[in-house]
Amino acid sequence: MWCNAAMGRARTGAGPRSPRSTITDVAREAAVSPATVSRVLSGTKPVSADRERRVRAAVARLGYRPNPAAQGLLRGATHTIGVVVPDLSNPYFAEVLKGVTNAAEAADFRTLVADTGEKAGAEHDAALELSRWADGVVLCSPRMSHWELTMLADAVARLMCVNRLGRGEPVPAVVVDFESGVSSICRHLRELGHRRVVYLRGPNRAWSERARQRALRAASAPGFEIVQVPCGSSSVDGHRAADAALATRATAVMAFSDYVALGVLARLDELGVSVPGDMSLTGFDDIAMSSLVSPRLTTVAVDKQRLGRHAWQLFAASAADGPGGQVVTVTPDLIIRGSTAGPVT
Amino acid sequence: MWCNAAMGRARTGAGPRSPRSTITDVAREAAVSPATVSRVLSGTKPVSADRERRVRAAVARLGYRPNPAAQGLLRGATHTIGVVVPDLSNPYFAEVLKGVTNAAEAADFRTLVADTGEKAGAEHDAALELSRWADGVVLCSPRMSHWELTMLADAVARLMCVNRLGRGEPVPAVVVDFESGVSSICRHLRELGHRRVVYLRGPNRAWSERARQRALRAASAPGFEIVQVPCGSSSVDGHRAADAALATRATAVMAFSDYVALGVLARLDELGVSVPGDMSLTGFDDIAMSSLVSPRLTTVAVDKQRLGRHAWQLFAASAADGPGGQVVTVTPDLIIRGSTAGPVT
């Protein structure tokens, strides 16, 4: 439905503020040299009060703002950080991105974003592409192979990961302590009396999934059986996998994440399965929605924006070829809410 | 909690792929002139098969990729589009951003994002800042004043709005037909027999809120009373405003958006108010969560990613100082689900 709002784009206002004025224009306008203009703007070298005033006036009059591409070319840095996420629709990644963006903004950096649509194969190229522009690249929960990550670390100077640890490659990373989180959930469920629970698996290629597996293996015991069902990372996946979970005759469902758990909850509701009456349910991450649904979700709280901020700090710390692969571990807290209870016996 | 993953960042792999090679390096390596390298890469002018092979080999060997800042400087365009959103935590904006990003990516454009944290005062500067880098800027639901928008349109060559129409300024925009959507909801509620409903207001400065007000005024009639309560645009706002809504003794709550409605729903649940038994509830936008909660939300479906794609198209169409302020209107569809029913009498 196209309408035309008439009126060709006419400059409305007063200023003959041309599309883009250069430093030379300003210099001419202020009757000084370009270098002086640059000095005034950057404040690096002292300039006489008189000239400074003229320059500032000219800058204001022309609406001049330096061309960052030119500055970047000269400095060899663009003041830009890139972020690669698997899926912006996932509130988890949206929050991490927000964390990076806010931190970057505070440091006068721009944020470039790429959404790979959960396609592991696209991550490597997206990161490489962003790295051309950006001074550094943050990889959020990359699903790429170990080998690809190694290649990438080789090609991208300042690469950071969120929720992904390499094996050998010293890529700075901020990771959630998934093992601790999953252990807490298992302990909670076991203490409630559950003896057989089902775990809905996340993406196989996600490092965080492998970390969860380790915790699951450790928690699994004769009196506490954990069966697994493939699922995915979105609420749609959870919705789909709920039936299979039910079929396992477990008394509790541990979802890969809150986002997944919400899908499960919806499906259980459709099926008339009461939570936590007939079935307990847990998530992971504590996204905003989890405390808005009924029953509120028992989960493990991760400060997602904080992950983004940490990633930024790793970037900042990596300046000047810093100390190399630092790892920040964030320990999440179990939040017991209404979606878990003892099993019916 | 800082650990150190040891091992300084050592180049792992084979390639002596230096941090960054220039076109000159490639030229030297291939024993040709920089111009030839450029021609091979851009494919603009024919090059002898032999030289082409040598150049490609050198490019691969050095892992050369042209510096976009330099290209941008030369071409006067950066192949980058900027997006300003009020809040990335809001699933609505995350989706719009995703729409822009995906469309941009397909056209080999990067996406720069700025989150203004719902601070109307920050929008103007954020957009201006992004415009230095980007070839165009998309403003999502800007809350800025008319005057600021006018200024901005004057300063930013290719400015697009989502969900905001100016008055005079011919800023290309893609907008949801809020009046139609709100009318549908009102009609639905009236047909169910509601005679007194409460509307939870969004941000006063949002254009979409003013559009809703127009529809509300039109729908209001002797037999259909609409009272209003200030609220906001987030689920937290909705949660907070629910009590006031209840106090109006209306039989239905129309929330500004789904995101708000989810907060309301949570609060009503806490209060033991049954939906739709004791109170009907409607949203706007149809975000993913709305069909996952119980009861599923009656709302008006907007294709958010499509808004982003349209914004991209407006950008693409604005090339070469196109036809000026185009307006695309997207008409949303009423989706009747479980959160609405007739009032108890």
Next chain:
DNA sequence: CTGTTAGCGCATTCAC
């Protein structure tokens, strides 16, 4: 303090 010079990496003229 200030102006002039040079060059960041690249694509695009020109000559050959």
Next chain:
DNA sequence: GTGAATGCGCTAACAG
């Protein structure tokens, strides 16, 4: 076809 020269806008060296 190809290479040498020019300049995008800016700042860091240099002179003065």
